[in-house]
Amino acid sequence: MKVILKIVVVAAALWASTKLVDGITVSAGSTAKQIGTLLAVALIFGLVNAVIKPVIKTIGCAFYVLTLGLFALVVNAALLLLTSWLAGQLDLPFHVSGFVAAFWGAIVVGVISWVLNMILGDD
Numbered sequence: 001m002k003v004i005l006k007i008v009v010v011a012a013a014l015w016a017s018t019k020l021v022d023g024i025t026v027s028a029g030s031t032a033k034q035i036g037t038l039l040a041v042a043l044i045f046g047l048v049n050a051v052i053k054p055v056i057k058t059i060g061c062a063f064y065v066l067t068l069g070l071f072a073l074v075v076n077a078a079l080l081l082l083t084s085w086l087a088g089q090l091d092l093p094f095h096v097s098g099f100v101a102a103f104w105g106a107i108v109v110g111v112i113s114w115v116l117n118m119i120l121g122d123d
Contacts, residue, residue, distance in 0.1 A: 005120065010042035011035075013112035014094075020108050023101025027093040037087075041094045045083045045109075053079060076106035 015038050018024050026041075028034045056075050057064065063071040077099060084096035096102045 007039060007042045007046060009113055009116045009120065010045055010109065011038040012116060013109040014038050014041055014045070016112050017105040017108040021101055021105045023097035024105045025093075025095050025097075027095070033093075037092050037094055040090075040092055041083060041087050044086050044090075044092075045080070048079050048083050048086070052082070073103065073106065076110060077102040080106045080109070 014024075015026075015034075018026050026034050026037050028037045053075065060071060060075070080102040081096055081099065084094060084102070087094040096105060
């Protein structure tokens with residue numbers, strides 16, 4: 001149940017990023033297809049973060065220390081771009097147009113996910 005809640009929270013954060021950040025789009029026709037796309041992309045984003053992010057953190061540990069953690073913003077943007085690419089490979093109508101959009105989108109997704117997790121509880 002906790003995993004499903006996290007996917008829904010990330011999907012809501014991704015939806016907000018499509019509304020707040022130019023360059024992040026979901027081009028599905030109906031509302032139901034948009035919701036399905038956002039849930040699928042949230043699952044992909046969760047898998048990408050679970051598999052690749054720990055490897056990048058381990059390899060790039062020095063960058064995290066030297067930049068006082070700001071390198072995490074670049075990593076999160078790159079992971080959002082990778083998620084967009086994977087969604088395209090799976091024919092999902094989700095697209096991030098470039099690094100700047102991914103950078104701001106990652107910030108929006110991170111902040112909104114944090115807020116929703118605080119409200120809903122993150123046991």
